[in-house]
Amino acid sequence: MENPRVVDRLCHTTGLLLVLSGLVHLGVFAVDGGPWDGPVSWRKPITFGLSFGLTLIALTWVTSYLRTGPRLRSTLLLVLAADCVVEVGGITLQAWRRVPSHLNMETPFDTAVSMTLAVGGGVLVVLLTLFAVASFRHRPTGPTGMALAVRSGFAILLVALASGAAMIARGVVLTRTGHQEAAYHSTAPLKPLHGVSLHAVLVLPALARLLSRSPWDERTRRRIVATAVGCYAAAVAGAGVWAVLTY
Incomplete structure (x- = not known):
């Protein structure tokens, strides 16, 4: 196909x-x-x-x-x-x-x-x-801000993949060493980081697409996308700090 x-x-x-x-x-x-x-x-x-x-x-x-x-x-x-x-x-x-x-x-x-x-x-x-x-x-194609949105979305998605891999790795180690119950609960600190970073690849490009239909000029749209990327990155960083403090 x-x-x-x-x-x-x-x-x-x-x-x-x-x-x-x-x-x-x-x-x-x-x-x-x-x-x-x-x-x-x-x-x-x-x-x-x-x-x-x-x-x-x-x-x-x-x-x-x-x-x-x-x-x-x-x-x-x-x-x-x-x-x-x-x-x-x-x-x-x-x-x-x-x-x-x-x-x-x-x-x-x-x-x-x-x-x-x-x-x-x-x-x-x-x-x-x-x-x-x-x-x-x-460079990805698309309307103004789409390239930044797509690249940022995938970069943040890699954080989700890394946190998911870390959860699995820690859980497997605990399981193999006889700590089954601890393994089930070991993923909790990383779940917020994993969840938040997973959907940036949808949210940011969707914003860029919506802005392409707005009456604002390209410079304004580009700034809005850049601001959204910064806010999303801050949210991911906050979830990362929480994960470190509770891990």
């Missing part, structure tokens, strides 16, 4: 289905109840469905501004879409089984799911890093 339009539609549809999955589980949570926090809760299929769905939709749109070959972009997006489905599917499966999805080595099946999710996380790191590198190798 090499037609960029077909790939874009497929990725958008997949993203919408993942978002719908998150919303459906929000309804399940409203009916079934249970804790919101902790390794076993409906929070995980809700937040992961929404986050992965929105991220897939955002990246499908944002990468259209990158100066990459259409075949390479389509291939990376298809792998990304498949990986998002695997991640959300594994998390949702374990939520229905009432067992933790990540860092769970209690049974061979749980270990297989946990390792699949970990490998999927590694695939995400590779894919998104490739997109980030592409955004800095060649």
Whole structure:
């Protein structure tokens, strides 16, 4: 499948289905109840469905501004879409089984799911890093401020990837050394940093796109985007400080 339009539609549809999955589980949570926090809760299929769905939709749109070959972009997006489905599917499966999805080595099946999710996380790191590198190798296209928004969004997204990798690494170490319960709670300090930095690649380009439809001149629009980037970076830095202080 090499037609960029077909790939874009497929990725958008997949993203919408993942978002719908998150919303459906929000309804399940409203009916079934249970804790919101902790390794076993409906929070995980809700937040992961929404986050992965929105991220897939955002990246499908944002990468259209990158100066990459259409075949390479389509291939990376298809792998990304498949990986998002695997991640959300594994998390949702374990939520229905009432067992933790990540860092769970209690049974061979749980270990297989946990390792699949970990490998999927590694695939995400590779894919998104490739997109980030592409955004800095060649100036992205688009309206005034879009290049800054796209590059800043991907740079901040790398912070999300690093914090996610750190959570997995610390959890695996604690699990392997016999501290299973501590592993489940070890990710808490980095969750705000991970969550805040994850969606800059959607928020900042969306702002640049909205400003392109405003009556303001290019200089004003560029300043607004730069200010937004600064504010977002400050929020990420604040979450980073909190993570350091509570880690």
